[in-house]
Amino acid sequence: MARNSDGTKREAILDAAVVEIARHGYYQTTVAMIARRAGVADGTIYLYFSNKEEILFSLFESAMGRFILEGRSQVDQVATATEKLGRIVELHLTLVGKDRDLAIISQVELRHSLHFMDQISRNQVGEYLAIISQVVVQGVEEGTFRKDLDPVFAAKAIFGVLDEMATDWVLSRKNKRLESQAKSVVDFLLGGLSI
Amino acid sequence: MARNSDGTKREAILDAAVVEIARHGYYQTTVAMIARRAGVADGTIYLYFSNKEEILFSLFESAMGRFILEGRSQVDQVATATEKLGRIVELHLTLVGKDRDLAIISQVELRHSLHFMDQISRNQVGEYLAIISQVVVQGVEEGTFRKDLDPVFAAKAIFGVLDEMATDWVLSRKNKRLESQAKSVVDFLLGGLSI
């Protein structure tokens, strides 16, 4: 079967990396551990990734890629800013909540150093934030959101709330589904604290 | 007092650790680097900390300690929940914004592994969150905050927004003062997105 060289092996490595890194942390995970779980030789890792860090980068990219791709898709499926916000919140919590291992990676491991955050922050996270801020812009234009909002600031605030919920869910090992918080989050974001 | 010299040296080590870890990241910072900057021998570190990780724990504790201590103090200085919220926001952003190195530690390095987050998260962060949630409870009782708010949830959301602002400030190397965001943050938290 020639399917091997298609990327199957690359994905096996990434899948193994998610599990091992989520379980032991990036620095406590050795390349050998990833290789063993992926069922390949240590050296094989280096046919697909130039070094250990690149595995983490790839993990991040594919994770963020999904957020951005599906985020755009969800936003396009409804008309109003309020509905769009709802979709984003739901998507975010659902994606994070779907796979605890991946969630651990995105909420904890990917933030393990400034050096690393630097590399990624300004690219893909920025794109994701842009999607959110466009929703805010629309809301203001529609007249449903407050005129005095800075859309970029608001997007960060929204992201902050989502991210905290996600981190909290990862750290508290409750079985409660993360998505179940979606309504509360949207309510809070729309209405704030005040009456 | 012999304690004086003890405290001094211990603090020199912690100060050195903040700088080195902020600059290079926890794993790229060697004990020797910290020792050199602190002006002590490598071995001396182990007279004050049982291992490298404990330095990070201590860093976290003293940082969070300040948040909690000053948080309580600020909250006690004003009467209404709205004012208290304002004080917390201002304090949080001010403390983070005061020292970039310390901010890097708290926003990035302290989150470097689930194992580590586990150890700390549910203790001190929980205490900090409790302060915030008490403010929310008060606001609800006062009638200024929405009745349907879950105070614990709201506290997390508030923390999420603050944390995201802090992280964003650390990652974007702008010179703009972090505290300058306090008003926007309070506005957003109180009023939400909707008109």
Add this chain to the structure above:
Amino acid sequence: MARNSDGTKREAILDAAVVEIARHGYYQTTVAMIARRAGVADGTIYLYFSNKEEILFSLFESAMGRFILEGRSQVDQVATATEKLGRIVELHLTLVGKDRDLAIISQVELRHSLHFMDQISRNQVGEYLAIISQVVVQGVEEGTFRKDLDPVFAAKAIFGVLDEMATDWVLSRKNKRLESQAKSVVDFLLGGLSI
């Protein structure tokens, strides 16, 4: 003739090896580098050579083979020992000076380990030395060279001078042609230092 394609590919590999090894040194040259330059797959190398070291052996053999073959031929073209010596000197310096990459191989890389020198030294170099020593014998018989010379010793001394000139030329990247030294070398070898 199938041998044609065999020889061609084998030679392509050897040619590639000369360039890569001269440029990076034997140990810094990977089989993959040689394969890439030769335009063949890594595995193909092993159809022509049983291992990496054998490539170096083959390089040596073909290089020394030329010295011996042409050395004999040059020696046969003239009558007196003095003339023969001149031919050998000129040939040696010309062959080395013709191709810097090959010169690097022969003057530096081929000497990279006792183990390797052992394998080759006593065979082909010995044959080359034999040619030289026969010239010395003839010179003594002719009465032009000193009677008290040990021909084997003299051959080594002659080779030493030639070898040093060659090495010096390789290491000093001057463009001066190596052959231009031939006259000085012959003069020195014949007359020595003394008046």
Add this chain to the structure above:
Amino acid sequence: MARNSDGTKREAILDAAVVEIARHGYYQTTVAMIARRAGVADGTIYLYFSNKEEILFSLFESAMGRFILEGRSQVDQVATATEKLGRIVELHLTLVGKDRDLAIISQVELRHSLHFMDQISRNQVGEYLAIISQVVVQGVEEGTFRKDLDPVFAAKAIFGVLDEMATDWVLSRKNKRLESQAKSVVDFLLGGLSI
């Protein structure tokens, strides 16, 4: 005993390196092998040398240092160029012949790559050649050596002969003492081949 930090350990490492490298070749010698023979931990090597290659450099430097130092001393002890030449030849062969392991290093291992030769060739070897060429200059001035000699060229030729004798002795495992060749070498160098 504080003698340890004096350089005793450093020397133990160098001594061990000579034996191991002579026996197995530079690339076949692992740092662990050197450490074991030196009776230190692997990591200790790196307290004295920044990497494996530096061990080789140090080996070379201390070896050449002796040639230069003793070479100068020998040359100063006699008056005429002929005598000085004799001293150099004897010293060279004696030093090489004294320790076969060190001889293997200097005659074989130190020449293992152009990169390496480059680093060292132009410094210390040049100094050694300068000593020889000064002797030649003196000989010409004295009127004992031929006027038409280029001293630099002659020095290289002399070195070439000495070097070849040394290499030959290393490769042929005869027990014959290398110094016994001194007289023949001087004779050859002074008188050349011709009658």
Add this chain to the structure above:
DNA sequence: CATGAATGAGAATTCATTCAT
């Protein structure tokens, strides 16, 4: 014959920690 993906043994180097002084 030719390929090149896969292997896995092996090696240099780092660094937290210890302990004799």
Add this chain to the structure above:
DNA sequence: CATGAATGAATTCTCATTCAT
């Protein structure tokens, strides 16, 4: 208390070689 030389386990990455296609 303080030192810093020494340790040696642990890890990443390389690369000669193989073999199924």
